[in-house]
């Protein structure tokens with residue numbers, strides 16, 4: 146695809162919350178997190194990975210994963226591709242980047258989606274995630290969610 150540059154971070158950098166919030170603001174209608182909320186996310190979670198792709202110094206896609214080492218469970222927190230770059234494989238790349246990392250640290254990888262988010266549901270299904278729980282009101286009143294799970298079969 147285009148000439149994109151991949152970045153990954155597992156150590157906090159003060160530019161991360163702004164970068165993630167900027168992409169969220171463009172990609173999400175209702176689930177966007179503000180800069181302060183991303184700062185709180187990094188305060189709260191001990192183990193996390195951020196992957197993002199840049200084109201001409203502009204972040205165009207980003208995803209986040211956190212995990213519990215003792216439970217060996219990784220959780221896909223967020224993934225977003227700017228609309229003009231969607232359906233070109235970046236969503237799959239962001240997933241691959243996190244899965245290859247998660248395979249070394251987790252036996253199970255989980256994610257929540259809205260019930261009507263066709264794009265991410267297709268992406269997870271294609272990558273062998275199974276819907277394991279229907280969660281009423283997960284995103285607020287009458288905004289149900291689905292919990293997805295993938296067993297890595299890794300060392301664990």
Ligand SMILES: CC(C)(COP(=O)(O)OP(=O)(O)OC[C@H]1O[C@@H](n2cnc3c(N)ncnc32)[C@H](O)[C@@H]1OP(=O)(O)O)[C@@H](O)C(=O)NCCC(=O)NCCS
Nearest residue numbers: 172224225226231232233234235236237263264265267268
């Ligand atoms: C979900 C998202 C990250 C996918 O990114 P993407 O770069 O478009 O995904 P890819 O191009 O890698 O496509 C991966 C697969 O999903 C499918 N897909 C992507 N968008 C789709 C859509 N709107 N409808 C149906 N399928 C779609 C693709 O067809 C592809 O499968 P295929 O190769 O068999 O055709 C992107 O749609 C997005 O940023 N959405 C808004 C934010 C969001 O909802 N994030 C998920 C929160 S849980």
